[in-house]
Amino acid sequence: MGCLLRLHYFCSTFSGEMARKIREYDSKRLLNEHFKRLSGRELPIKSAQITESTDLNELANNEPWLSSSKVVVKPNMLFGKRGKNSLVALNLDYAQVATFVTERLGKELFLCFSSIFIHAILKNFKPKVVNFLEKLTLSLAFNCL
Numbered sequence: 001m002g003c004l005l006r007l008h009y010f011c012s013t014f015s016g017e018m019a020r021k022i023r024e025y026d027s028k029r030l031l032n033e034h035f036k037r038l039s040g041r042e043l044p045i046k047s048a049q050i051t052e053s054t055d056l057n058e059l060a061n062n063e064p065w066l067s068s069s070k071v072v073v074k075p076n077m078l079f080g081k082r083g084k085n086s087l088v089a090l091n092l093d094y095a096q097v098a099t100f101v102t103e104r105l106g107k108e109l110f111l112c113f114s115s116i117f118i119h120a121i122l123k124n125f126k127p128k129v130v131n132f133l134e135k136l137t138l139s140l141a142f143n144c145l
Contacts, residue, residue, distance in 0.1 A: 031045065048063045048066065052118060071092050072090050073092060074088040
């Protein structure tokens with residue numbers, strides 16, 4: 001689920017379907033909320049949003065998984081190339097998250113355009129597992145060069 005997920009809905013003022021971009025945090029929250037309502041079970045999706053007004057101590061109390069697991073932090077903004085601009089941090093504990101976010105939150109970003117870093121999303125860190133076939137393919141490709 002990327003940050004450019006679209007929520008499709010019918011708008012009463014338009015005759016057709018209208019698509020709107022929503023933030024990744026909101027898409028995860030909506031998915032969790034409606035899945036729980038429809039199936040009675042919760043998805044293992046854990047995320048939290050940080051804004052300039054967020055109290056980091058209160059957030060840690062409200063979301064206990066933050067203090068017990070490693071976290072991914074990235075801007076929850078509707079643009080790409082966050083990783084190439086050092087705006088994504090992986091495998092951090094909560095103290096490192098607080099440092100990373102306070103250094104960047106409210107600062108102006110200069111990418112293809114100018115924007116203020118006002119929303120960050122926190123997610124569980126899950127290392128990517130490369131399967132055997134991918135490893136074998138990479139190994140063969142680099143050994144043949």
